[in-house]
Amino acid sequence: MLPFGxxxxxxxxxxxxxxGLSLYAFSSLLCGFGQDVEWVLLWxxxxxxxxAMIFGTGVAILTSVTPSQKxxxxxxxxxxxVYIGLTLAPVIGGYLTETWSWRAVFLFPVPLITVLLILxxxxxxxxxxxDEVASFDWRGSCIFAISSTSLVxxxxxxxxxxxxxxxxxxxxxxxxxxxxQSRHKSPLIRVQMFRxxxxxSMSLGTSFLMYGSNFPLxxxxxxxxxxxxxxxxxxxxxxxxxxxxxxxxxxxxxxRLSDKIQPRFLATIGCGIVxxxxxxxxxxxxxxxxxxIGVSLLLIGIGFGLFSSPNNNAIMGSVQERxxxxxxxxxxxxxxxxxxxxxxxxxxxxxxxxxxxxxVAEQTPALMKTLSFAFHISLMSxxxxxxxxxxxxxxxxxxx
Numbered sequence: 295m296l297p298f299g300x301x302x303x304x305x306x307x308x309x310x311x312x313x314g315l316s317l318y319a320f321s322s323l324l325c326g327f328g329q330d331v332e333w334v335l336l337w338x339x340x341x342x343x344x345x346a347m348i349f350g351t352g353v354a355i356l357t358s359v360t361p362s363q364k365x366x367x368x369x370x371x372x373x374x375x376v377y378i379g380l381t382l383a384p385v386i387g388g389y390l391t392e393t394w395s396w397r398a399v400f401l402f403p404v405p406l407i408t409v410l411l412i413l414x415x416x417x418x419x420x421x422x423x424x425d426e427v428a429s430f431d432w433r434g435s436c437i438f439a440i441s442s443t444s445l446v447x448x449x450x451x452x453x454x455x456x457x458x459x460x461x462x463x464x465x466x467x468x469x470x471x472x473x474x475q476s477r478h479k480s481p482l483i484r485v486q487m488f489r490x491x492x493x494x495s496m497s498l499g500t501s502f503l504m505y506g507s508n509f510p511l512x513x514x515x516x517x518x519x520x521x522x523x524x525x526x527x528x529x530x531x532x533x534x535x536x537x538x539x540x541x542x543x544x545x546x547x548x549x550r551l552s553d554k555i556q557p558r559f560l561a562t563i564g565c566g567i568v569x570x571x572x573x574x575x576x577x578x579x580x581x582x583x584x585x586x587i588g589v590s591l592l593l594i595g596i597g598f599g600l601f602s603s604p605n606n607n608a609i610m611g612s613v614q615e616r617x618x619x620x621x622x623x624x625x626x627x628x629x630x631x632x633x634x635x636x637x638x639x640x641x642x643x644x645x646x647x648x649x650x651x652x653x654v655a656e657q658t659p660a661l662m663k664t665l666s667f668a669f670h671i672s673l674m675s676x677x678x679x680x681x682x683x684x685x686x687x688x689x690x691x692x693x694x
Contacts, residue, residue: 370549544599
């Protein structure tokens with residue numbers, strides 16, 4: 295996402311976005327006609343690159359076409375669309391797989407993306423890019439790729455020595471990347487941005503902590519509801535939807551409010567409500583009923599709905615116009631790395647408490663220890679995010 299964010303600032307955010315959509319449709323089509331798993335995995339990798347082009351520029355385009363006094367409302371609507379997509383996608387995917395086959399899941403987006411590309415071609419007029427094209431930092435991109443790849447593979451192999459070595463490599467190359475960026479004339483991301491804007495750096499840190507705490511939630515509660523409480527997968531899914539629905543309704547409202555109220559106030563209140571939700575969850579027992587879990591998910595959903603749009607508004611409002619693509623990519627990068635960290639911690643806890651044992655009712659005591667530890671870690675993470683959000687400072691208009 296970071297290299298594509300820089301390319302979008304140089305050559306056009308709409309161009310990179312539309313190219314990403316086209317590449318995603320093409321790779322999805324080839325996945326759908328794949329004859330073996332290696333073929334599917336190859337084109338799934340291409341889909342990942344295409345997704346980076348889409349997610350690294352989408353918020354930047356929104357910010358470019360929206361007046362600053364209405365930016366929060368636009369970002370709130372975008373967040374609501376994301377939550378609606380995350381809510382509907384599993385349902386649609388299950389229906390397609392059951393009615394036709396897994397191939398339909400890959401073929402389904404192709405006509406939708408085709409319609410989107412037509413709308414972009416004829417409905418989204420103009421282009422948004424910098425007046426001067428800066429040279430592209432290929433060396434920095436390679437260093438960043440090595441660091442990111444080592445991070446992902448390192449976490450997936452923990453707690454083995456191989457995984458630890460990969461993580462050390464990731465840290466070392468990230469330090470090298472920061473040094474390289476600080477000295478390069480046209481860096482992928484100006485590390486000075488983090489020093490120049492306290493709002494930018496702390497808002498990204500808050501995003502990392504919040505998404506890291508929330509990402510494993512559905513996985514852990516799904517296990518609890520099915521293994522401990524005996525619910526079916528469909529019933530467990532319906533309970534978990536409570537969080538997504540509350541986020542859908544609140545994200546546009548909080549985004550609109552963040553145009554009138556300092557975003558940090560709304561985001562901090564949201565973090566506090568999420569903390570209350572995790573505090574409730576941390577008291578779960580073997581006999582906790584679905585209503586108790588539903589209330590906790592409602593609290594977390596309300597909190598995240600209040601947090602996400604204002605926090606995004608603060609990030610995009612704290613950078614210069616010529617760096618909106620990089621800011622958009624950084625926003626999504628913080629979220630994804632937070633997700634990676636959160637899931638990796640849960641993976642370690644599952645390995646420690648459950649090992650290679652099959653997760654069945656007989657493993658309930660070990661599973662409950664895993665859940666309790668994970669929810670307490672999430673609670674501490676959200677409390678830290680609340681503090682960062684509160685002290686980030688006032689969001690002002692960046693210098694163009």
